[in-house]
Amino acid sequence: MVPLNQKGLFLETILNLTHKKYNEERRCTVYKIPVQQGWDPKTQRPFFMKHYACDYIGNYQGAYFEFEAKETAQEYFAWKQIRPSQHAKLQQILATKGYAFLIIYFERTNQFFFVTYQALETYILNNTQKIPLGWFQETQTELKINEELKLNYLALLDK
Numbered sequence: 001m002v003p004l005n006q007k008g009l010f011l012e013t014i015l016n017l018t019h020k021k022y023n024e025e026r027r028c029t030v031y032k033i034p035v036q037q038g039w040d041p042k043t044q045r046p047f048f049m050k051h052y053a054c055d056y057i058g059n060y061q062g063a064y065f066e067f068e069a070k071e072t073a074q075e076y077f078a079w080k081q082i083r084p085s086q087h088a089k090l091q092q093i094l095a096t097k098g099y100a101f102l103i104i105y106f107e108r109t110n111q112f113f114f115v116t117y118q119a120l121e122t123y124i125l126n127n128t129q130k131i132p133l134g135w136f137q138e139t140q141t142e143l144k145i146n147e148e149l150k151l152n153y154l155a156l157l158d159k
Contacts, residue, residue: 011071011105011112015056018150028154030058030065054086060157065099066090073107076130079120090117099157103143106133112143114153 012032019030033053054068066089070081082090082102093100100117113136123131136142143151 010107011069011103012055014112014145014149014151015069015103017148018152019056019058021148021150022154028058028060030056030060032056054089060099060154063099063157064093064096065101065157066093067099067101067103069103069105071105071107075106075108075133077104077106077133077136079124079129079131094118101153103151103153104136106136109133111137112145112151113140114143114156115140 016032019032022028022030033055054066056069057064057066059065068082068086068090070077072078072081090100094117102115102117102120104113104115105111106113111133115136119140120131123135141156143153145151
């Protein structure tokens with residue numbers, strides 16, 4: 001059996017557990033946006049339809065948030081992992097005073113990082129399209145899984 005963290009589903013599973021707990025505790029409202037599938041009658045195959053939203057949307061203490069969950073097996077995060085529609089949406093969230101961020105999981109080091117979209121944008125404007133793990137370790141907040149298998153990122157929205 002292949003471990004869950006080798007299937008690209010590890011972060012999503014942890015976040016789904018986290019959000020279930022958050023919703024039960026009424027700490028915030030958060031939902032995963034499902035990816036819609038279509039059917040191509042010509043090829044007789046399913047395909048993923050494009051959508052504008054990011055992976056997760058929610059409301060915390062009256063403020064809207066939206067974020068992307070990304071995993072990488074490399075020692076860097078590639079900016080191109082964020083689709084153009086997601087860039088546009090995250091920029092729109094920032095413009096309307098909402099919270100726009102990413103939670104990135106580095107498989108090699110088993111580390112989770114909370115990073116604001118604004119911090120990523122600033123890095124990319126001044127550096128390369130590949131953001132090294134070291135930058136996350138030195139400048140961003142690492143999230144730890146607690147005993148309830150929860151990544152407590154809400155505390156960072158309080159700052």
